[in-house]
Amino acid sequence: MAGEWQPDFEQLVDEHQSMVFSLALRMTGDRGLAEEIAQDVFLELDRHLGKIESPLHALFWLRRVAMSRSADALRRRRVRGVDLWVEMGENHGVQAEERSSPLGTRLELLLAALPEPQRAALVLRYQEDLTPEEIAAMLGTPLATVKSHLQRGLKLLRAKAESRLKEYIRGA
């Protein structure tokens, strides 16, 4: 029974820290901020641990709160007038050696330049492998809107990739 599941905070951290950190990193483009957001998300989970009913519930909750906290951080950053594109370049440059594919690194940079709703939809679709229906449920957005964000985001990303990454795109 789901009611008998006892959440173990440390185990949840071990299992999901890379997921939460990656979501925050791809939404904010800042490793330090992403780490801070990930900590905040898990601390919030700790406060709500009694309400978590199952491992799937924990996963859904963590994804939703990670996206929400990342959006909050981006909003605060916009208020402060920080240029995300410049920061993305700086912060991701440090990580370049971690990546096996240079194209992957550049795709991430291009992704960071997409509008936030499109970026959120693409990250959930291609990082977390969620269906458009699951993304809609997670973000509390109509399904048609999510599909539109996915299509437009992909189109925009592809157009950017074709113009900037010609040497990497197969067949280009």
Place this chain on the structure above:
Amino acid sequence: MEDFERELRQALERRPAPPSLKRKLMERRSRQRAERWRGHVLLWQRLAAGAVLAAVLAGAVVWRHAEQRRMGEAAREQVFTALRITGHALDQMRAQLEAHDQDAQE
């Protein structure tokens, strides 16, 4: 489109969290728990102090009420005593007057 999506999926593989994340998280959690505990203790101390103060105030009100009642009873007793003394004095006076009237008739 499929190739591009495959590249994108590969590019968006989950990144490992920094090794320090869990340690920092557990430290913050311990600090927050300690702060919450201190907050609870402080709250209970304030509640206990409030309860003691309320009890003292209630006790004072009850005592004052009882004291007023006691003083009222004492005043009532004094009035009754005074009335009894007055009645007794009047009875004596009436008896003396009656005795004086009898003497006058004889």
